Amino acid sequence: MISDITLGQYFPGDSCIHKLDPRTKIILTVLFIVTVFLVNTPLGFLTILLSVISLILLSRISIRVILKGVKPIIYVLIFTALINLFMTKGESQPLVDFYFIEIYKEGIIRAVFMALRVILLIIGTSVLLTYTTSPISLTDGIESLLSPLKKIKIPVHVFAMMMTIALRFIPTLIEETEKIMNAQKSRGADFSSGSLIKRAKALIPIIIPLFVSSFKRADELAVAMECRCYRGDKNRTKLVKLEFRGRDYAWFGIGLVFLAAVIALMIIPSHITGILPETVYNVFFYKI
Amino acid sequence: MTKLEVKGVSFLYGKGTPFEKLALDNVSVSFEKxxxxxxxxxxxxxxxxxxxxxxxxxxxxxGEVLLDGVNIWQxxxxxxxxxxxxxxxxxxxxxxxxxxxxxxxxxxxxxxxxxxxxxxxxxxxxxxxxxxxxxxxxxxxxxxxxxxxxxxxxxxxxxxxxxxxxxxxxxxxxxxxxxxxxxxxxxxxxxxxxxxxxxxxxxxxxxxxxxxxxxxxxxxxxxxxxxxxxxxxxxxxxxxxxxxDVPVISKIASRLKACGIELEGKLYTVGGVRDAIINYLGGNAK
Missing domain, CATH: 3.40.50.300 (P-loop containing nucleotide triphosphate hydrolases)
Known part of the structure; x- marks a missing residue:
């Protein structure tokens, strides 16, 4: 079923991550993404891995749900890993040398860590942001973070409202698609067999009703908004005012320490090579 | 004669997610031809x-769904x-x-x-x-x-x-x-x-x-x-x-019954109750 897709879905809860201000989570997510792309040593990866695991535990979202979220990107993962495996040229002797296929030790290491990087990125951002933040508070957060742009006449509120509506209607559209698919299946439509052209044609009975009902829905929503005198953000007050609390500052602190630690791990090793035994250094601070 | 039969059927929505919901619980029912x-x-x-x-x-x-006695998922x-x-x-x-x-x-x-x-x-x-x-x-x-x-x-x-x-x-x-x-x-x-x-x-x-x-x-x-x-x-x-609820006319019929008026027949359609009342009053409905 289409509704099995969990990537990008919100899971209500009351863990400490759920309770954070959405702006905090957005900023921390940006920090996290930067960190994941900066990190280039196994020790750094270990740090990120541990922090992602503790995020999962703190959010109290079941591991099964999280793994299900990674499932749809498994082919992308395999593809990037294979590209890295075959395209990376190393200095040492290739491990496999079969006609035009050459695999180096560096390639294997890079493929593994690339895959790990993508997995950590997906899990980390979804636990920190999408799984634990309702779409409404997410757009509220974005609107508030972007509000300085209002000074240069960018209609931030309108964009935020459009995003809220778009996010709000994703589940509705998924449900609608499933309903229409079921209706057409009941009339003997077949979506999963035949040539590519035949399959594309089989989508017409789904796409047309979906468009028709989406336009109708948009019309109805617009009328409903006008009936309640919606006029953009002029004189509009909010039900829930975003406010940074103690826990938000605490989490900022944790985030900065985390980023600093990873950057430190990138810089420091060259100074302590003399202190640590060579083998330890080679394992933990190997540059990927 | 049974045309379609549902035997001990259970069904879950959203299996394995926090939204899991039991929609059918051991349902058995048959539909006559x-x-x-x-x-x-x-x-x-x-x-x-x-x-x-x-x-x-x-x-x-x-469980299974049987059409003419054959499981549709065979x-x-x-x-x-x-x-x-x-x-x-x-x-x-x-x-x-x-x-x-x-x-x-x-x-x-x-x-x-x-x-x-x-x-x-x-x-x-x-x-x-x-x-x-x-x-x-x-x-x-x-x-x-x-x-x-x-x-x-x-x-x-x-x-x-x-x-x-x-x-x-x-x-x-x-x-x-x-x-x-x-x-x-x-x-x-x-x-x-x-x-x-x-x-x-x-x-x-x-x-x-x-x-x-x-x-x-x-x-x-x-x-x-x-x-x-x-x-x-x-x-x-x-x-x-x-x-x-029951049909409105059934409610009327049961009120009448409660008043001691003995009605008999199809007491769930307007026509049925009408005939029953006519019969009760000594007329001939048919």
Missing amino acids: GKITGLIGHTGSGKSTLVSLLNGLYKPEE KPSEISKIRFRVGLVMQYPEYQLFDETVRRDIEFGPRNQGLSDEEINERVNEAIRFTGITEDLLEKSPFELSGGQKRRVAIAGILAMRPEVLVLDEPAAGLDPRGRREILGGLSDYVKESGVTLILVSHSMEDMAYYCDNVVVMSDSKVYKAGTVDEIFSSATELEAIGL
Whole structure:
């Protein structure tokens, strides 16, 4: 079923991550993404891995749900890993040398860590942001973070409202698609067999009703908004005012320490090579 | 004779997610050949889920669905053939219309069956006769029609497949009284003429009492009670206990009974109660 897709879905809860201000989570997510792309040593990866695991535990979202979220990107993962495996040229002797296929030790290491990087990125951002933040508070957060742009006449509120509506209607559209698919299946439509052209044609009975009902829905929503005198953000007050609390500052602190630690791990090793035994250094601070 | 049987069926939505929900819990029920069986119950009692298991849209977690005694999931690759034999009209079916003309939309099902043009034409004519669609609508776009007309076209699209079992989920929801009577009356004529087995989901007790032979009452994902219309509507208290109603006329009849007026007969339709009162007063209803 289409509704099995969990990537990008919100899971209500009351863990400490759920309770954070959405702006905090957005900023921390940006920090996290930067960190994941900066990190280039196994020790750094270990740090990120541990922090992602503790995020999962703190959010109290079941591991099964999280793994299900990674499932749809498994082919992308395999593809990037294979590209890295075959395209990376190393200095040492290739491990496999079969006609035009050459695999180096560096390639294997890079493929593994690339895959790990993508997995950590997906899990980390979804636990920190999408799984634990309702779409409404997410757009509220974005609107508030972007509000300085209002000074240069960018209609931030309108964009935020459009995003809220778009996010709000994703589940509705998924449900609608499933309903229409079921209706057409009941009339003997077949979506999963035949040539590519035949399959594309089989989508017409789904796409047309979906468009028709989406336009109708948009019309109805617009009328409903006008009936309640919606006029953009002029004189509009909010039900829930975003406010940074103690826990938000605490989490900022944790985030900065985390980023600093990873950057430190990138810089420091060259100074302590003399202190640590060579083998330890080679394992933990190997540059990927 | 049993045409379609559901045996010990359970079904879960969203298995393995925090939203997991048991929609059907060990449901067993059978539908008699050539009869109209009504399916009533609250919103969320599992009616629509049960209905979508009947033609194999979903596969039951446990239990089996037997069509003429054969499990419909015996050959999963041929499930689409089952969907031609058990025709399902879903709730608010007008959203499924997509083709350029009404005719082509009704033809969609039969074309998927791989029938000849001649056969398809004959079936379309039959389908529009029972659903009350006039010929002049056939060449119009389905999007130009009114809500009630769209509903008829959607039902005709399923009728044209000539299923052996016809399942309709709230075919008259949101229509005016005349529209209801025409659609339900047409379907009931169709049953009489073709001998098809009809399963009707509805919220209206009046419709149930008037059109159905048997009634299945669902509550809390389970079958609460099943029997003939007589059996089901004779005990108002039982239905009221799960928050359902009996037809208004049954209430009047039971009030009269409480006043010591002995009525006998079909006390769930207006005609039945009328005859009973005439009989009670010493007249001859027939």
